[in-house]
Amino acid sequence: MAATLREVAERAGVSARTVSNVVNDFPQVAPATRARVQQALDELGYQPNAVARNLRNGRSGLIALVLPELDVPYFAELTRAVIEQAAAAGYTVVVDQTDGDPVRERELVMRGNRAAMFDGLIFNPLALGSADLRNRSSSTPVVLLGERVVQGGLDHIMIDNVGAAELATRHLIDLDRQRIAAIGDQSDESRQTGRLRTEGYQSALRSAGHEMRPDLIRPTEFFHRADGAAAMSDLLALPDPPDAVFCYNDLLALGALRTILSHGLRVPDDIALVGFDDIEDGRYSTPSLTTIRPDKTQIAKHAVQLLLNRLDGDKSAPAELSADYDLVIRESTTL
Amino acid sequence: MAATLREVAERAGVSARTVSNVVNDFPQVAPATRARVQQALDELGYQPNAVARNLRNGRSGLIALVLPELDVPYFAELTRAVIEQAAAAGYTVVVDQTDGDPVRERELVMRGNRAAMFDGLIFNPLALGSADLRNRSSSTPVVLLGERVVQGGLDHIMIDNVGAAELATRHLIDLDRQRIAAIGDQSDESRQTGRLRTEGYQSALRSAGHEMRPDLIRPTEFFHRADGAAAMSDLLALPDPPDAVFCYNDLLALGALRTILSHGLRVPDDIALVGFDDIEDGRYSTPSLTTIRPDKTQIAKHAVQLLLNRLDGDKSAPAELSADYDLVIRESTTL
DNA sequence: CGCTGGGCTTGCAACGTTGCAAGTGATGCT
DNA sequence: AGCATCACTTGCAACGTTGCAAGCCCAGCG
Structure with a gap:
């Protein structure tokens, strides 16, 4: 035809x-x-015919964005930004979801036959750790998103998780809250996000001379609403429940919010709440959510730019870029 | 290498x-x-080398999913389902966002050079109407999602919007609500969703012998939270405000909910609320949201299957399939 | 001992495109 | 008139793969 x-x-x-x-x-x-x-x-x-063209000049014009879940708002918003940035440079983005499954992550990133189709990858790992990524056999360039899994050796866009968590916690301290809890800690070695945010949380408490109560740090398996709701139930069941909670992302915070409200407590009067990610949901919840806002557009821009440089043969040392963030104060911490 | x-x-x-x-x-x-x-x-x-393979056998193995916005939860959830279905059949999905811009929609779907890269398209139109789609010059097969823009002639997966809206409205009638409003009407000819849901809403009111008050039908430009919040403000400003609202999607309902609560009113006590789409946010809002749940997995499955059949040379008459839906009753309509 | 057949392997061509270097014809200059 | 120059055009080959049909070699049979 x-x-x-x-x-x-x-x-x-x-x-x-x-x-x-x-x-x-x-x-x-x-x-x-x-x-x-x-x-x-x-x-x-x-x-x-794009395929013939691509064969001829050795590029497919395709980059893959590999991330845990597309229907988590943070990733959906990030994906939008990546697609826009890539399109501006003439590249097409293929989105792949791993559901955090290490097998799927490995398959997609390490050597999967899918990989041969893409000029480059932008990868937000969840399960894959440093050991895996270091001996990648595929020669397709990768840019990593998220916390630092690999110490050097790979291009990386990250946020200063420790600093951001400190900022969030300090905000709660400034509100004179005495029993500040944290939801989203992760002991799993491969999931650094939770660990780093706990580090920032603790550091803020420490420098304010606050008591450190291990029972106020709640680990969760995932970062979904359900995890936040369950963790909050546990916190409310404590003999001495918190008067503020720092949740490691907005979904956790929204889940926690739901639990708090259904217990007849008020936010922020009884419990103040801070989230992380600044997803749109948090801007329209009641109360709206105070949160850490990472600059998603900047993350996408850096990631795509870095990858395109590699595709153009840039052989410079692997870059580690930190994206900006700030604290957005909304109703969940404003009396 | x-x-x-x-x-x-x-x-x-x-x-x-x-x-x-x-x-x-x-x-x-x-x-x-x-x-x-x-x-x-x-x-x-x-x-x-996937590119060489594709050139050889005339297929790219790529299908495009063209939709308005990826970071709208309904579309994110739908996208996840489409990617999964396509992957199961060995196809890779490229997601493209149009932002409802007719120019971009036309470019992507009608003949854009991008199109030559894809074996097929799944397209959820927002701005493009029947007239546009009928004389598509590209020979790439398309399956349409959403309300029926084109009368026959194209493969189509839809929901019975009129029936679903009737079901939602009847639920509010059964709760003995007297002044039932609707948010999300659209006069724009190309956007049928709003019109069809208004039709169902009116039909339910009519058969229950309810008064029809035009001032209770609020049009919105988009289906975002902000639109719902604004429309709800208008409704509350009426001399005789509603005691129930049917919102044409969950985002509108969440925006409306926010407005209601910030006016010191209670849901469902003062105003009952029904949404549409069953996005995850609505399951965790306070109160949780009664909504119409379209079977997204089924939509994705039908769309991918229909498209793959066309790619395999199926020349049968264009199909119009209706996806299932049901009413999920939650707190926003339960006293 | 030659011939047939089957198991296994191969060379050629083509998918549609573009880099390269060579080709064409006209123009202008001496 | 002869030759260099220029503007424009062309054929060839190759990107990496696979369908096709032909080829090779050995076993088995007469």
């Missing part, structure tokens, strides 16, 4: 090469010829 | 064709040869 260069050439009475020159806007084509070829192109509705 | 068939062949002392036979598990290869080739494959870490 689709017309080829050769067919257009025949119709216009020129060579395929000349048609190619017209299609690609090469200067060395006589105006008259160009017009004639253009007409043939239009008549046949010619569309360049 | 990546090894080619020829290189493997040289190393194993056979022809490229034989290596290809091994890679593709063809039966006609002597065990000894197979073993030797396999070893060479392993040693070189051979990965088939």
Whole structure:
């Protein structure tokens, strides 16, 4: 069905090469010829065959974005930004979900036959750790997103999790809260996010001279609403429950919020709440959610730019870039 | 860097064709040869070049999912389902966002050079109407999602919007609500969703003998939280405000909920609320949201299956499939 | 011992595109 | 008139893969 260069050439009475020159806007084509070829192109509705092009010039024009879950708002918003950035550079993004499954992550990132299709990868690991990533056999360039799993050796866009968690916790301290809990700690070695945020949380408490109560640090398996709701139930069941909670992401906070409200308590009057990620849901909850806002556009921009540099043969040392963040104060911490 | 068939062949002392036979598990290869080739494959870490393969057999293995916004939860959840279904069939999904911009929709779906890259499209139109879609010049098969924009002639997966809206409204009637409002009407010809849901809403009111008050039907430009919040403000400002609201999607309902609560009113005591889509946010809001739940997995399954059939040369008449839905009753309508 | 057949392997060509270098014809200069 | 120059156009080859049909070699049979 689709017309080829050769067919257009025949119709216009020129060579395929000349048609190619017209299609690609090469200067060395006589105006008259160009017009004639253009007409043939239009008549046949010619569309360049992307696959053949890609084979010819050795690139597929495709980059893969590999992340845990697409329907988690933070990732959905990040994905939007990555797609936009990549499109601006003429690249197309394929999104792959791993559900945090190490087998799927390995398959997609390490050597999966899928990999041969992509010029590069942007990878937000959940289960895969340093050991895995270090001996990747595939030569496709990767940029990592998220906390630092690998010490050097790979391009990486991250946020200062410790600093951000400190900022969030200090905000609660400044509100004169005495029993500040944390939801989202993770002991699992491969999941650094939780560990780093706990580090920041503790550091803030310590420098404010607060008591450190291990029972106020609640681990969760995932970062979903359900985990936040369950952890909050546990906290409320304590003999001496918290008057403030720092949740390691907004979904946890929204789950916790639901539990608090259904216990007849008020936010922030009884319990103040801070989240992380600044997803849209938190801007419209009641009360709206105070949160750490990472600059998602900047993350996407850096990631795509870094990857494109590698594709252009940039051989410089692996980069580690930190994205900006700030604290957005909303109703959940404002009396 | 990546090894080619020829290189493997040289190393194993056979022809490229034989290596290809091994890679593709063809039966006609002597065990000894197979073993030797396999070893060479392993040693070189051979990965088939997807682009060359695709050129050879005329398919790219790529389907595009074109939708308005990826970071709207309904679409994110739908996208997850489509990716899973497509992956099961060996296809890779490229997600494209149009932001409801008719120019971008046209570019992507009608003839954009992007289109030549995809074997097929799954398209959820927002701005493009029947007139546009009917004279598509591209020969790439399309399956449409959403309300029926085109009368026949194209494959289509839809929900019975009128029936679902009737069900939602009847639920509010059964609660003895007297002044039932609707948020999300759309006059724009190309956006049928709003119109159809209004139709169902009105039909339910009519058959229950309820008064029809035009001032209780609020149009919105988009289906975002902000639109719901604004429309709800207007409704509350009426001399005779509603005691129940049917919102045409969950985001509108969450926005409306926020407005209601911030006015010191209670849900469902003062105002009962029903949404549409069953996004996860609505399951964790306070109160949780009664909503129409379309079977997203089924939608994705039908869409992918229908598209794959077309790719396999199925020439049967265009199909119009309706996905199932049901009413999920939660706190926003339970006293 | 020669011929047939089957098991296994191979070379060629093509998918649609573009880089390269060579080709064409007309123009201008000496 | 002859030659260099220029503007434009072309054919060839190759990207890595696989369908096709032909080829090779050995076993088995007459």
